[in-house]
Amino acid sequence: MTPAPHHAPSSVPSSAAHTGQPAPLSTPPSEARNRPSNPWWVDAVIYQVYPRSFADGNGDGMGDLPGVIAQVPYLQRLGVDALWLSPFYVSPQHDAGYDVADYRNVDPRFGTLADADELISTAHDAGLRIIVDLVPNHTSWDHEWFVEALAAEPGSPARNRYVFRPGTGDNGELPPNDWSSIFGGPAWTRTENPDGTPGEWYLHLFDTSQPDLNWENPEVHAEFESILRFWLDRGVDGFRVDVAHGMIKAEGLPPYAGFANMVKDAGDLPEFIDRENFVPPTPYFDQDGVHEIYREWNRVLAEYDHEPCLVAEAWVAPVFRLFRYVRPGEMHQAFNFAFLVSGFDAQRVTDAIQESLDEAAVVGATNTWVLSNHDTVRHVSRFGLADPTSYPEGIAAEDEQPDHVLGRRRARAAAMVELGLPGSAYLYQGDELGLPDHTTLADEHREDPTFHRTRNTEAPETGRDGCRVPMPWRAEAPGYGFAVGAAEASATPADPWLPQPEEYRALAADQQVDVAGSTFELYRELLTIRGELDLGTGAFEWSRFHDPAQGIVSFTVTTGGGKHLGSGEPIPTQTVLVLANMGASPTAIPEEYTAAVFSDDDALVNQQLAPDSAAWFMKQSAPEA
Known part of the structure; x- marks a missing residue:
């Protein structure tokens, strides 16, 4: 099943005209879009749904697929083009579903396979595409393959689907090598033989419950091709590939005493980078074999x-290595983490944009832009820290507490940069509400294995629970309306699986939808204009206002021109100038533009753009005869 094309409404909303200038701009009809033959994903705005925290359809405290179905009208109203769903497969949930026990079925916590089919159909009927998560680096230890492997003899075909090795030391009591888990601790766990004696070791780059698959085995390749077809046949429109830079390990599993932090870097890089002969510093990430x-x-x-x-979710460096994943004939998109980690800093944002555009051009790929996801501290919280370029692993009550008022102001400005850039944009659920992390979540509520595996080590990590707190839908309802079906149910819904901070009350969806000046309405307006003017396939150029040394990020995106495909009539040229003030002083704004949108009501001060603010300025040029 293929959804109908999803387009924004047919004119820039009247609220865009904040300057007293002429009326908002008209837009060419859809058949005259810049490059109508492009695949849908080239310029799509894709909304990440974290199912356990998005909406609870049955009141048990856990989000589920019926909850997502119930909120499709909300997402349609927001104006996104597609949904990306984090894992909803059968899983013991030791790592929030990224430990998959059955790739072809839905975990009962989230619903049924029939619910998945209904979600795909409902989304398509609403003009929305569906992307699902795929986790190919490892399975759950509850997966039937691994259960079979543990019961099998060393060297058996069942064990060859995973990475089993004998130990070292006099009696095999030491791990096969010195690799560390991304979640803390060793990357190897020893098995026990049926007679109770110690056995072989298995590799798990993440939690002990997530054994790594052996991608040197053709049977693993065949299985995942079958999984792809299973979901494609049900109508899904794509796959977000977890740890896309993993799977292949360097030959011989060589020693590596370093610690690869997926979110920040890909290991220690030399000062001089030889692009042609670059060898990844980490022997279990970004190996050339993944590309096949x-x-x-x-x-x-x-x-x-x-x-x-x-x-691709590929945390690799340098940036040119990332764009190898989107060469012709490979993947179609890769998350742009350089942009995500640049923080609220004009020079760092400039460098991330320019390098990304340059490297994308080398391989002929589109770009993606993202500010937050389920593995990162939300950007509202990051931007509210004393150093808005810092990148904490999580924020706990004993850490520096962000200024969320300032962080939200900066986040709204950053959204105007993200959504103005050509390419595809990803939103994490709650970005459109200006949600922060829960930065004072009590330890007893934490479920992230990163927290539990590192809490008694020299480098404890707070973990990712703070960004995974359930969505607030109704300010005055229990759990802020997380149980979206509670109004029709007679039973009182269970508490959400993670407690929500009090500040979520004022940020609930019912406090923002149709409320002028809210973060939701800002996002909706930006998405409408982006779709109207086709910014995702526009031509990028740094503007004359761009001055990162003074904290100013500014560029233009130009669309239109040429002739209508049907009538042959000339098409007006549309130009949007994006201006973001990340500095300390107000900055001048252009005078020659006909309409404008500002990041908040205080952004324009004495006809200058205030610090921590942004604006889109728009103009239309008469078509050439």
């Missing part, structure tokens, strides 16, 4: 006519 896997998968997706896509 994605060429195989690309060929599978090419069998389907609804333009499905592959999206």
Whole structure:
């Protein structure tokens, strides 16, 4: 099933005209869009749904697929083009579903396979595409393959689906090598033989409950191609690939005493980078062999006519290594983490944008832009810290507490940069409400294995629970309306699986939808204009206002021109100037533009753009005859 094309309304909303200038701009009809033959994902705005925290359809305290179905009208109203769903597969949930026990079924906590089919159908009927998560680096230890492997003999075909090795030391009592888990502690766990004696060791780059698959085994390749087809046949429109830079390990599993932090870097990099002969410093990430896997998968997706896509979650450095994943014939998109980690700093944002545009051009790929996701401290909280470029692993009650008023102001400005850039944009659920992390969550509520595996080590990590707190839908309802079906149910809903901070009350959706000046309405307006003017496929250029040394990020995106495909009539040229003030002083604004949108009501002061603010300025040029 393929959804109908999703377009924003047919004119820039009247609220865009804040300057007393002429009326908002008209827009060419859809058949005259810049590049109508592009696949849908080239300029899509994709909304990440974290199912356990988005909406609870049955009142048990855990989000689920019926809850997502119930909120499709909300997402349609927001104006996004697609939903990306974090894992909802059968799982013991030791790592929030990223430990998959059955890739072809829905965990009962989240609903049924019929619910998944209904969600796909409902989204498509609403003009929304569906991307699902795929976790190919590892399975759950509850997966039938691993259960079989533990019961099998060393060297058996069942064990060859995973990475089993004998130990070192006099009696095999030491791990096969010195690799560390990304979640803390060793990356190896020893098994026990049926007779109770110590056995082989298995590799798990993440939690002990997540054994790594052996991608040197053709059976693993065949299984995942089958999984792709299973979901493509049900109508999904793409796959976000978890740890896309993993799977292949360096030959011989060589020693590596370092610690690879996925979120910040890919290991220690030399000062001089030889692009042609670069060797990844981490022997279990970004190995060349992963690219053959994605060429195989690309060929599978090419069998389907609804333009499905592959999206890489690949925390690799330098940036040119990331864009190798989106070379022709491989993946279609890769998350731009350089932009995400640049913080609220004009020079760092400038560098991230320019380098991303340059490297994308080398391989002929589109760019993606993202500010937050389920693995990062939300940008409202990061931008409210004393150093808005810092990147904490989590924020606890004993840490510096962010200024969320300042952080939200900066987040609204950053959204105007993100959504103004050509390419595809990703929103994390709650970005459109200006949600912060829960920065005072009590330890007894934490579930992230990162927290539990590192809490008694020299480098404890707070973990990611703070950004995964359930969404607030209604300010005065229990759990802020997280149980979206509670109004029709007779039973009192259970408390949400993670407690929500008090500040979520004022940020609930019912306090923002249709409320002028709210963060939701700002996002909706930006998405409408972005769709109207086709900014995602526009031409980028730094503007004359751009001055990162003074804290100013500014660029233009130009669309239109040429002639209508049907009538041959000339098309007006549309230009949007994005101006973000990340500095300490007000800055001048252009005078020659005909309409404007500001990040908040205090952004324009004495005809200057205030610090921590942003604006879009728009003008339309008469078409050439």
